[in-house]
Amino acid sequence: MTEVVLIRRFDDPISSNYLDAASLDLGWCRKLYGVTPLVSFLALDGLRCACIFRAPDAEAVRNVVRAGKRSEPEGIWACTIHPGADDDGKADSVLGKGRLVVIERRFEAPVTFDEVQATQNDNISHFKLHGVRAIRSYLSADRRRMVCLYDAPHADAVGHANRLSGLPFDRFWPAQLVSSE
Numbered sequence: 001m002t003e004v005v006l007i008r009r010f011d012d013p014i015s016s017n018y019l020d021a022a023s024l025d026l027g028w029c030r031k032l033y034g035v036t037p038l039v040s041f042l043a044l045d046g047l048r049c050a051c052i053f054r055a056p057d058a059e060a061v062r063n064v065v066r067a068g069k070r071s072e073p074e075g076i077w078a079c080t081i082h083p084g085a086d087d088d089g090k091a092d093s094v095l096g097k098g099r100l101v102v103i104e105r106r107f108e109a110p111v112t113f114d115e116v117q118a119t120q121n122d123n124i125s126h127f128k129l130h131g132v133r134a135i136r137s138y139l140s141a142d143r144r145r146m147v148c149l150y151d152a153p154h155a156d157a158v159g160h161a162n163r164l165s166g167l168p169f170d171r172f173w174p175a176q177l178v179s180s181e
Contacts, residue, residue, distance in 0.1 A: 013046030
């Protein structure tokens, strides 16, 4: 089994009820393919979500998505999970506190988590100055994509700290925890 990230964009805002209904509707299919939802993060504006599953592989999650007859996701990829460097073992308690920011990254060449972490550690003052704390990261198996979770007073603080540190990102968005195992 592996963890799999699904990233989806919506033309019209959705609520957590949409994700809950989709999960219920596709329960039979998830069981068939051995896909277990772990956690979902929904953008506060309802236009993006990142969902994490445990599954045999990314194709199993794709099969469940196809059965749901919903829009194609932006990405589905197997990943490894990495705790934040300053994770004090209380990361899960932060996830529900309303200070959650998701950042999406793409890399031209494969990276290791340690390389990204070293850049962040070398520039930790930028993160501390803006009250930003790394919670967890999900690095794709091909090491070209990453989703990172931060605890921060607001989303712009995360963007600013990452810009100052020279860490690439495509977008960042404030999120809420929707569900977990």
